[in-house]
Amino acid sequence: MDTYRFALLGFGNVGQAFARLLLAKRDELQTQHDLRWQVVGIMTGHHGAAVNPDGIDLESALAMIDAGDSLDLLSTEPTPQNGVEFILSCNADVLFENTPVSYHDGQPAIEHISAALSTGMHAITANKGPVVHAYRELTRLAQAHGRKFLFESTVMDGAPVFSLWRETLPAAELQSFRGVLNSTTNLILTLMEQGKTFEEAVAYTQSIGIAETDPTGDIEGWDAAIKVSALVTVLMDVNLKPSDVERKGIESLHSEDIRSASAEGKRWKLICQAERTNTGISTSVRPELLDPSDPLYSVMGTSSAVTFHSDILGPLTITESDPGPHTTAYGLLADFINAVL
Amino acid sequence: MDTYRFALLGFGNVGQAFARLLLAKRDELQTQHDLRWQVVGIMTGHHGAAVNPDGIDLESALAMIDAGDSLDLLSTEPTPQNGVEFILSCNADVLFENTPVSYHDGQPAIEHISAALSTGMHAITANKGPVVHAYRELTRLAQAHGRKFLFESTVMDGAPVFSLWRETLPAAELQSFRGVLNSTTNLILTLMEQGKTFEEAVAYTQSIGIAETDPTGDIEGWDAAIKVSALVTVLMDVNLKPSDVERKGIESLHSEDIRSASAEGKRWKLICQAERTNTGISTSVRPELLDPSDPLYSVMGTSSAVTFHSDILGPLTITESDPGPHTTAYGLLADFINAVL
Numbered sequence: 001m002d003t004y005r006f007a008l009l010g011f012g013n014v015g016q017a018f019a020r021l022l023l024a025k026r027d028e029l030q031t032q033h034d035l036r037w038q039v040v041g042i043m044t045g046h047h048g049a050a051v052n053p054d055g056i057d058l059e060s061a062l063a064m065i066d067a068g069d070s071l072d073l074l075s076t077e078p079t080p081q082n083g084v085e086f087i088l089s090c091n092a093d094v095l096f097e098n099t100p101v102s103y104h105d106g107q108p109a110i111e112h113i114s115a116a117l118s119t120g121m122h123a124i125t126a127n128k129g130p131v132v133h134a135y136r137e138l139t140r141l142a143q144a145h146g147r148k149f150l151f152e153s154t155v156m157d158g159a160p161v162f163s164l165w166r167e168t169l170p171a172a173e174l175q176s177f178r179g180v181l182n183s184t185t186n187l188i189l190t191l192m193e194q195g196k197t198f199e200e201a202v203a204y205t206q207s208i209g210i211a212e213t214d215p216t217g218d219i220e221g222w223d224a225a226i227k228v229s230a231l232v233t234v235l236m237d238v239n240l241k242p243s244d245v246e247r248k249g250i251e252s253l254h255s256e257d258i259r260s261a262s263a264e265g266k267r268w269k270l271i272c273q274a275e276r277t278n279t280g281i282s283t284s285v286r287p288e289l290l291d292p293s294d295p296l297y298s299v300m301g302t303s304s305a306v307t308f309h310s311d312i313l314g315p316l317t318i319t320e321s322d323p324g325p326h327t328t329a330y331g332l333l334a335d336f337i338n339a340v341l
Numbered sequence: 342m343d344t345y346r347f348a349l350l351g352f353g354n355v356g357q358a359f360a361r362l363l364l365a366k367r368d369e370l371q372t373q374h375d376l377r378w379q380v381v382g383i384m385t386g387h388h389g390a391a392v393n394p395d396g397i398d399l400e401s402a403l404a405m406i407d408a409g410d411s412l413d414l415l416s417t418e419p420t421p422q423n424g425v426e427f428i429l430s431c432n433a434d435v436l437f438e439n440t441p442v443s444y445h446d447g448q449p450a451i452e453h454i455s456a457a458l459s460t461g462m463h464a465i466t467a468n469k470g471p472v473v474h475a476y477r478e479l480t481r482l483a484q485a486h487g488r489k490f491l492f493e494s495t496v497m498d499g500a501p502v503f504s505l506w507r508e509t510l511p512a513a514e515l516q517s518f519r520g521v522l523n524s525t526t527n528l529i530l531t532l533m534e535q536g537k538t539f540e541e542a543v544a545y546t547q548s549i550g551i552a553e554t555d556p557t558g559d560i561e562g563w564d565a566a567i568k569v570s571a572l573v574t575v576l577m578d579v580n581l582k583p584s585d586v587e588r589k590g591i592e593s594l595h596s597e598d599i600r601s602a603s604a605e606g607k608r609w610k611l612i613c614q615a616e617r618t619n620t621g622i623s624t625s626v627r628p629e630l631l632d633p634s635d636p637l638y639s640v641m642g643t644s645s646a647v648t649f650h651s652d653i654l655g656p657l658t659i660t661e662s663d664p665g666p667h668t669t670a671y672g673l674l675a676d677f678i679n680a681v682l
Contacts, residue, residue, distance in 0.1 A: 021653075025512055033512065158654050160509035167508035168501035170678040171366055171374065172671065295660065298639055307660075312362075312671050313499050314663030319636065319648075322655030330513070330653050337511040 003036040004340065007090040007121070009083055009112055010098030011044040013209065014126050014153075016065060017325035018096065018332050019058045025333065033337060041090035045099070048072035049079055051089050083112045088119065094339070096332055097125040103222050103242055106133030117141045117149060124335040126153035126328050132229040132242060148339035153331030155181065155227045156304050159320035163338065165235050172310040174235045176275035179306030180299045181227045183323060184211045184218035185250050185270045190301050192258045193267065210302065220249035221270065221285040228272045228283050231306075236274065238281050246284040253287055266291050269299070272306075344377040345681065348431040348462070350424055350453055351439030352385040354550065355467050355494075357406060358666035359437065359673050360399045366674065374678060382431035386440070389413035390421055392430050424453045429460065435680070437673055438466040444563050444583055447474030458482045458490060465676040467494035467669050473570040473583060489680035494672030496522065496568045497645050500661035504679065506576050513651040515576045517616035520647030521640045522568040524664060525552045525559035526591050526611045531642050533599045534608065551643065561590035562611065565626040569613050572647075577615065579622050589627040607632050610640070613647075 006022075008015055022037060029035040039056045043049040048070035050056050056074055064071060072079055080086035087095060095116035097109055106129030113123040113130050118141065125131075130138060131151050142149040155161050165174065180186050184205050191201035202219070205211040217223050225245040232240040250270055261268055271288040274281055290297045295317055299305045305319040320327070347363075349356055363378060370376040380397045384390040389411035391397050397415055405412060413420055421427035428436060436457035438450055447470030454464040454471050458479065466472075471479060472492050483490040496502050506515065521527050525546050532542035543560070546552035558564050566586040573581040591611055602609055612629040615622055631638045636658055640646045646660040661668070 028512060159657055160505065163509040164501065164505070167679075168504040168675065170675055170682070171369060172675075292633070292639070295639060295662075298633070298636060305658075313668050314661060314665075316500055317646075317658070317660040317662075319658040319660070320655060321636075321658075324655075327654050334509065334511055334513075338508075341511070 003038050004094055004336075005038050005040045005090070005092040007041040007087060007092035007095045007116075008039060008098070009043050009086060009095060010100075010127075011042050011047070011061075011065065011071075012098065012100075013325040014328045014332075015042075015044075015096070015098045016062060017329035018098070019062055021326065021329045021333055023058055033341065035337070035340065040092050041086060042071055043080065043083065043086040044071060048075075049086055050074035051077040051080065051086070053077075053091065083108055084115045087112060087115045087121075092121055094122045094124060094336060097123060097127055097130070098332075099127060101127050101226070102129045103217065103226055106130050110134045110138070113138055113149065114141060117145055117147055120145055120147060122148045122150070122336070122339045124148075124150050124332055124339065126151070126332060128154045128226045128230050132226055132233055132240070135233050136239070148335075150335035150339055151230075152335050153328045154230055156306065156318070156320050157323040158327035158330035158334065159304075159318055159323075160334070161231070161306065161318065162234055163334070164318065167338075169310070169313075172312045174308055174310055176273070176309045177231060177306055178271060178273040178296070180269055180296050180304050181272045181306065182218055182221075182224040182270055183302040183304055184215060185221075185224070186299065186304065187302050188219075189250065189253070189258065189268055189270070192253075192255060193262055197255055198253075219251050221247045224270060224272050224285040228274055228285060232274050232281055232283060236276065236281060240281060240283065244283070246286070248286040250287055261289055267297055269296055271296065344379050345435055345677075346379055346381045346431070346433040348382040348428060348433035348436045348457075349380060349439070350384050350427060350436060351441075351468075352383050352388070352402075352406065352412075353439065353441075354666040355669045355673075356383075356385075356437070356439045357403060358670035359439070360403055362667065362670045362674055364399055374682065376678070376681065381433050382427060383412055384421065384424065384427045385412060389416075390427055391415035392418040392421065392427070394418075394432065424449055425456045428453060428456045428462075433462055435463045435465060435677060438464060438468055438471070439673075440468060442468050442567070443470045444558065444567055447471050451475045451479070454479055454490065455482060458486055458488055461486055461488060463489045463491070463677070463680045465489075465491050465673055465680065467492070467673060469495045469567045469571055473567055473574055473581070476574050477580070489676075491676035491680055492571075493676050494669045495571055497647065497659070497661050498664040499668035499671035499675065500645075500659055500664075501675070502572070502647065502659065503575055504675070505659065508679075510651070510654075513653045515649060515651055517614070517650045518572060518647055519612060519614040519637070521610055521637050521645050522613045522647065523559055523562075523565040523611055524643040524645055525556060526562075526565070527640065527645065528643050529560075530591065530594070530599065530609055530611070533594075533596060534603055538596055539594075560592050562588045562626040565611060565613050569615055569624050569626060573615050573622055573624060577617065577622060581622060581624065585624070587625040587627070591628055594628055602630055608638055610637055612637065
């Protein structure tokens with residue numbers, strides 16, 4: 001049985017949830033999938049970094065983060081000064097890249113993943129930046145080194161979207177899709193329908209940790225646009241940047257709009273769509289007024305959904321409810337298993 | 342490039358749709374997947390059989406069926422007397438078994454698939470009988486011969502359900518599911534909500550070819566129960582026969598029930614469910630009165646849907662709309678590609 005050596009770059013909500021999932025599934029991975037793992041490096045944004053070729057005790061690392069301590073205390077090696085230095089010092093088999101997303105250029109995550117693939121590591125990420133800004137280059141680099149670059153968690157958390165097309169729908173061509181892909185705005189609209197003001201709703205999404213301190217990326221539709229870009233780039237084989245997506249956020253919707261929609265039995269949703277046209281791809285992110293016959297009408301709260309239209313199947317919809325860091329973490333684990341088995 | 346030799350046993354709506362799909366995707370399979378195929382045998386229920394080691398022209402076969410002619414005219418070999426004789430005479434690489442389902446014992450499809458696997462063929466079927474009555478035996482037989490036994494089309498047509506769990510959700514354990522899995526009864530209930538009587542609705546489903554001449558299997562819930570059995574047997578690793586499922590059909594629902602539900606903003610659906618318990622599995626098929634907040638409330642007409650609950654993800658729902666023989670045919674094609682690539 002092989003033991004895979006993991007480097008965890010980024011140890012926020014998702015990185016920590018992944019660590020807990022690894023611990024919870026340790027025995028099952030060993031007995032049912034013949035897979036062992038060992039974490040040889042963890043680099044955090046604000047709590048230091050640890051590199052130990054003999055393995056880092058994950059439970060200790062989680063406890064130290066909870067206590068506000070620096071992981072430097074767990075390191076047996078000199079503290080790396082940046083992500084690339086960290087990756088090169090780990091001598092790992094798999095990099096899990098979970099640093100914060102950069103919408104405009106995907107850095108430094110692209111550099112991190114390049115460094116990992118170039119030195120023979122698989123690279124797995126929940127970070128959308130590298131997918132929309134360097135999918136083809138990183139995939140080619142992975143192939144050249146006989147490794148995998150996987151990113152299931154970047155859209156709809158751990159729900160299978162990329163692997164659905166890669167593994168289960170061969171010889172089907174994606175022609176269009178339409179979905180609700182941003183949890184924060186969908187929860188805000190749900191709360192406003194329940195009577196909260198926009199400001200109260202935003203504050204609530206921040207209080208439960210799903211919106212950033214600056215929630216602009218969600219509210220103005222950038223997060224939805226980067227997900228549209230990722231799906232189009234990977235599944236429709238057309239390079240598309242977030243800035244190429246026609247984009248309107250929910251900032252223009254007022255409580256009055258929500259109330260009057262509700263009075264008519266309708267509902268506003270931030271709808272993402274993409275469609276192949278004669279000249280390329282037409283894409284948009286914008287609020288739409290849905291009536292109850294629309295399959296996306298009932299996608300409430302933090303749930304998300306996407307309907308795929310292909311040349312060969314009727315509309316196929318994937319709906320994910322109750323997402324969270326633990327479901328994003330599952331996408332990382334599924335990618336790891338798919339990469340090595 | 343390999344050329345795979347196909348034997349098509351059963352050439353009704355699904356078998357013919359599969360033949361049309363093979364013709365439509367011939368070039369794409371060759372250029373994008375490096376796969377060639379040749380049909381060396383077709384056996385029908387009422388229009389004879391053809392075996393030709395040099396390949397049968399599929400367009401001619403489809404035209405002859407349309408014209409009501411016997412396929413015997415296309416054969417270069419003696420006419421086989423039964424399915425097993427047909428399989429043995431074909432010398433094929435892949436058997437597509439699409440004979441009518443037998444709810445109570447899965448025969449003769451199990452014999453057909455056994456014969457195919459034993460002689461080194463992959464066996465792919467849209468027939469639920471072999472899955473619920475011989476899944477483990479046939480899977481072991483396939484493994485012993487280094488071949489695949491696949492059956493994606495048996496539940497929700499070509500929508501990926503089995504391959505979803507096999508390929509995209511590793512190390513996740515299915516704990517329960519709930520769904521609308523029988524298209525005929527769902528369409529009947531939709532039509533009754535629109536004002537048709539039960540008898541008119543049944544007649545309509547027969548007129549469009551989705552219900553059998555004797556629609557009892559659908560109406561009494563047997564088709565739904567066999568799908569529950571298939572999902573439980575394969576995805577939850579517990580053998581379950583259709584007769585083990587607590588079962589109540591839609592025959593007890595009257596127009597008055599549908600109307601009064603509608604007046605309250607509710608809707609009757611034939612709901613399938615299964616749940617792991619301390620002592621095993623609890624399963625049922627029965628009409629349930631759903632309110633609009635239920636995710637299955639909006640599954641109308643011939644659409645179907647299933648929500649999976651696992652140990653590791655939030656509820657994950659797959660919804661398929663506009664199914665038909667062409668989508669069942671796609672499941673067969675996807676299984677073939679997954680078997681050989």
